[in-house]
Amino acid sequence: MNLPELFLISLGLSMDCFAVSLTFGSTRKLVWKDILWMAFLFGLFQGVMPLLGWVLGSSIQSLIEPVDHWIAFVILTFIGMRMIWQSFTISEGERPVDIRKTTVLLTLSIATSIDALMTGIGFGFIRVNIFEAVITISIITFIVSVIGAKLGEKTTFIPTRWAEFSGGIVLIAMGVNVVIEHMAFH
16 A cells, blocks of 8 residues: 555544544634644544554454444444533533543544544555554544644634534534445445
8 A cells, every 4th residue: 555545544534533623623612732632542543443453353353343333323423412412401611521521532532433443454454554554544633633623713603502513413424424334335
């Protein structure tokens, strides 16, 4: 696999992280420490999951593949529904789904990187330098996540309540898209 192909795969894998970063950048007051921590965790998981997939190889593919899309769907839908619910029921100052919380970041990092795990399993079937892939995917995801959060900050004309509602819809749509893609390609 050449570098341009790896770059495109990395961009594709990082789009979920971009959408989440953009959403939270528009709904929360994030300082650089928060943005860098979020981008680091997203990059770490997007890089580690293909490595895990590559290590596990095809023997576990048959066990994970039937449910990977449902895992991503449930996690993304749960977080999305919670964001929608709180956009209407919780006042501006007391929002419990907070990207600054490590538990929320870890949950989102796992949910957005399940496709990277499957990509890693695919890497086991083709000639790919897995360490080059891990580094490239991690760096691209980190950069894309920072860009998403900073762009999200620029959308301050959207009230937090509606940005959070929209973000919830985006997360649910991402979960539905994972299931649709799985059904279409399997």
